[in-house]
Amino acid sequence: MFASPPLPTVGFLGDLARFGEATAVIADGRRVTHRELAGAAADFAATLGPQRRLVLLAGRNDLASLTAYVGTLGAGHVPLLCDVRHLDRMREAYSPDTVVLDGVIVSQQPTPQHDLHPELALLLSTSGSTGSPKLVRLSQENLRSNAEAIASYLQLRPTDLAVTTLPPHYCYGLSVIHSHLHLGAAVLLNEHSxxxxxxxxxxxxxxxxxxxxxxxxxxxLDRVGFADRIPASLRHVTQAGGRLQPERVAALARLGEQRGFDLVVMYGATEATARMAWLPPHRAAQAPDAIGVAIPGGTLRLESMPELGADVGELVYAGPNVMLGYAETPADLAAGRTVSELRTGDVARIGHDGLIRIVGRRSRFAKIFGLRIDLDEAERTLDAAGLPARCADGGERLVVALTGPLSAxxxxxxxxxxxxxxxxVPSAVRVVEVDAFPRLANDKVDYRALVAHAAQEPTGSTSDAEGPGLAERISRTFAEILGVEPQLTDTFVGLGGDSLSYVEASVRLEQLLGGLPPGWHTRSIEQLASTADPPIRRGRQVETSVLLRAVAIFAIVATHANLLTLLGGAHLLLGISGYNYIRFQPQGDTGARVRAHLTSVARVALPAIAWIGAVTLIAGTYPWRSVFLVNGILGPRGWSEPAWHFWFIEALVALLLGLCALTAVPWWRTAERRWPFWLPFLIACGALVTRYEIWEPRGGDDIHRAHMLLWIFAIGCSIARAEQRWQRLLVSALIIAVVPGFFENPAREAFLAAGLLLLIxxxxxRLPGWLATATATLASASLYVYLTHWQVYPWLEDRFPPLAVAASLAVGIGVAALAAAGGDATRRLLSRRSRRPAAPVARREPSPR
Structure with a gap:
């Protein structure tokens, strides 16, 4: 049996206590100082014993896992970090002395069983994701030099705070933790998407x-509107793990210039402990296709490849962060350094500007969504699973070809x-069927031909041929409702969903998923598919806002048709509109947001103008001010029918246009980001100057004008932002305080207040299935019911009020269906035109610079 050498005095991250009371970690709202982290890590290390051990660690971005890792590494033991999914595989391959899961020791040999080289400090998978038993052997010097180099070129400060966005077993994610803790800075542990x-x-x-x-x-981030969520404290955004399209790099660099953060594009590999090159931020916008220059302390050179030309070569890196070598068996853990420089396998060119650009690969590896995939190993894995395949790098997708016929x-x-x-993720895999694998003249598989074949097949979900899987059915639902072609990473909001389309989407998703997860409209299609929970209770789940919308429009029509008296429905709809305005905020830059806002306004205003204008042309019913939705602004202050029939739509359009104008103002977007709850709440409070006649005395029919109703709309916005209990209590208190007395009709006020409180x-x-369907149908058609009922119920209200209501609802629902069909037809026509082949254009090769 091997006699383990004594532990080193202090390993990497073993001296964190020197930073004292400075914050090291924030986890679950708790701040842990460097001194506290060092103490907890030492306590964990004590459980490993005095002899040096091989410790298999599988964990997450949580405090227990980090403490176990820091304790293991800092005490001089050798951690083998892996994905929890590959714990058993690594245990079988390396027989570790100790196994740790989520910060807890689950098994431990009484005495160490491994011969560990004195320089060996850490073992990582070559990709951090495949679970391959081929590991990278890293030394204390590797870890220390790379952490210091990263801290140097990022100009990290002890006051910096990094949020974890990547798993700790992935070298990029681990390097963020190393570089910050080694400097005395802090990390915010996060496991949210x-x-x-x-x-x-x-x-x-x-x-x-x-x-x-x-x-x-x-x-x-494109789906959730990164530009609108950037904290004002952000100093730098780093990107690695694969090539980001140059136009995306340039756009992010420009955004950073506007918002005060640096974009740092980086290049690296696990074999280099993480980083080998970085692109200085001031050069990102001008050279977005470059990986930059070598990191401090390292060098990059090109090894000639005459077959590819004189100006390109394989990129070779040397520096103190180059690994000791690979390990494929436990015996390899005793080996010393076997590698002095790193052949990256990337073919590169050094430009006249001194920056390095990657132009291709010379080996069988692919980087897909930041994950490095050994294509040969992928083929072996699939073959072992009874799926003899050939795998190729399709750029953003892994192309997997099998000979047919393929079953679902x-x-x-x-x-x-x-x-x-x-x-x-499923969208990163492209499964294609071939009659036989294409071959080159030397009888090797022609992988380029496989990629070309995959590009020629119809795009879509990898499960197209296996029938409509759940993710595919969700995609088709969004496609039918929004008239788009979604990807699996798209969200309802990112696809342009708004308050007019979410009703149908929410009900149809509830049928597919068995329930609506919180924030479903901001979750990707993939995430929605993973939340499926077939209902075990009878009935169907419906969002309260959908139910209230249906109740409100029914109350409006029933009151006007003399079936009953239930006032306040339109005002409640205005509050719901504010609620949905926040939930379906368009994303992107200022121009994109303004355009999206105007599109949403048009979806309300244009049908209204068309209907009111048509009725006026035929029957001469309305004044021109009503046709153009300005009666509340330019018309007389007192109520007069029919000019005031459409006051709700006029007020809604005016409020939305006002908010659209504010969206274009930079400071408004900053305020939205910094004070997501307080901004709408304070607007609601400020708008009470009209509610209480402080700004001007109330006169005429002011309770139907936009400026008098802003507080109701803003309360709806506040409800959407009230995520915490104290915020909901605060908005509830405001409603209870200000709604009474507004109409001087207690029943009307109670209806409005009750609806808003229910929304909070x-x-x-949960409703019976038939009622849920009826509710959704009525809610989704509420705009058209409101528009058309004025021309329906007067014919029947005196003798047959129930029939007047039924006819009004039926006509509105019918017109809504016709409008939807017309919109679908228009989209199909535009789609066919957009697919017409363009005239060929001559390609011009770029001239050398």
């Missing part, structure tokens, strides 16, 4: 200064294997 509101609430609350992402991270089950197994083995405290209700 960047799509979750909780992520951004924590980022704002704790004032993060650093954000790291792989290309897929930035794809997700085969395709499902390929996607499931890619998810389980390599952590790829009861987010969903």
């Amino acid at each position: 960047v799509l979750d509101d909780a992520f951004w609430q924590a980022a704002q609350q704790h004032r993060i200064t650093s954000f790291a992402g792989v290309p897929y991270t930035f794809d997700l 089950a085969d395709r499902t197994r390929v996607v499931a294997t890619a998810q389980q083995e390599w952590g790829l 405290w009861v987010r969903t209700v």
Whole structure:
């Protein structure tokens, strides 16, 4: 049996106590100092014993896992970090002395069993994701030099705070932790997706200064509107883990210039402990296609490849962060340094500006969504699973080709294997069927031909041929409702969903998922598919806002048709409109948001103008001010029918246009980001100057004018932002305080207040299936019911009030269906025109610079 050498005095991250009371970690709202982290880590290390051990660590971005890792590493033991999914595989391959899961020791040998080289400090998988038993052996010097280099070129400060966006077993995610803790700075431990509101609430609350992402991270950020969520404290955004499109780099760099953060594009590999090159921020906008220059202390050179030309070569890196070598068996852990420089496998060119640009690969590896995939190993894995395949790098997708015929089950197994083995999302896998694998003249597989074949097949979900899977059905639902072609990473809001389309979407999703998860409209299609929970209770779940919308429009029509008297429905609809305005905020830059706002306004205003104008042309019913929705602004102050029939739509359009104008103002967007709850709440309070006749005395029919109703709309906005209990209590108190006395009609005031309070405290209700369908149908048609009922109920209200109501609702629902069909037809026509082949254009090769 091997006699383990004594532990080193202090390993990497073993001296954190020197930073004293400075914050080291924020986890679950708790701040842990460097001294406290060092003490907890030492306590954990004591449980490992005095002899040096190989410790298999599988954990997450939580305090217990981090403490175990820091304790293991700092005490001089050798941690082997892995994804929890690959714990058993690594245990079988390396027989670790100790196994730790989520910060807790789950097994431990009485005495160490491994011969560990004195320089060996850490073991990581070559990709951090595949679970391959081939590991990278890293030394204390590797870890220390790379952390110091990163801290140097990022100009990190002890006051910096990085949020974890990547798993700790992935070298990029681990390097963020290393570089900050080694300097005495702090990390905010997070396990939320960047799509979750909780992520951004924590980022704002704790004032993060650093954000790291792989290309897929930035794809997700596009869906939630990164520009609108950037904390004012953010100092730098770093990107690595794969190539980000140059136009995206340039756009992020320009955004950073506007918002005060640096974009730092980085290049690296686990074999280099993380980083090898970085692109100085001031050069990102001008050279977005470059990986930059070598990190401090390292050098990059090109090794000639005559077959590819004189100006390109394989990129080779040397520096103190180059690994000791690989390990494939436990015996390799005793080896010393076997590598002095790192051949990256990337083909590169050094430009006249001194910056390095990657132009291709010379080996069989791919980086997909920031994950490095060994394509040969992928083929072996699939073959072992009974799926003899050939795998190729399709750029943003892993192309998996199999000889046909393929069954739906085969395709499902390929996607499931890619998810389980390599952590790829379904949209990153392209399964194609071929008659035979194409071959080159030397009889090797022609992988370029496979990629070309995949590009020629119709795009879409990898499960297209296996029938409509859940994610595919959700995609089709969004496509039918919004008239778009969604990707699996898209969200309802990101696809342009708004308050007029969410009713149908929410009801149809509830049928598919068995329930609506919180914030469903900001979750990607993939995430929605993963929340499926077939209902075990009878009935269907409906959002309270949908139910209230249906109740309000029914109350309006029934009151006007003399079936009953239930006033306040239109005012409640205005509050619901404010609620939905916040929930379906368009994302993107200022121009994109303004355009999206104007589109939403047009979806209300244009049908109204068309209907009112048509009725006026035929029957001469309304004045021109009503046709153009300005009667409340230019008309007489007193109520007169029919000029005031459409006051609700006029007020809504005016308020939305006002907010659209504010959206274009930079300071408004900053205020929205910094004070998401307080901004609408304070607007609601400020708007009470008209509610209480402080600004001007009330006169005429002012309770139907936009400026008098802003407080109701703003309360609806506040409800959407009231995520915490104390916020909901505060908005509830405001409603109870200010609604009474507004109409001088207690029943009307009670109806409005009750509806708004329900919207705060009861987010969903469960209804019988038939009632849920009727509710959704009526709510989605509420605009058209409101528009058309004025021309329907007067014919029947005196003798048949119930029939007057039924006819009004039926006509409105019918017109809504016709409008939807017309919109679908228009989209199909535009789609066909957009697919017409364009005239060929000559391609011009770029001239050398």
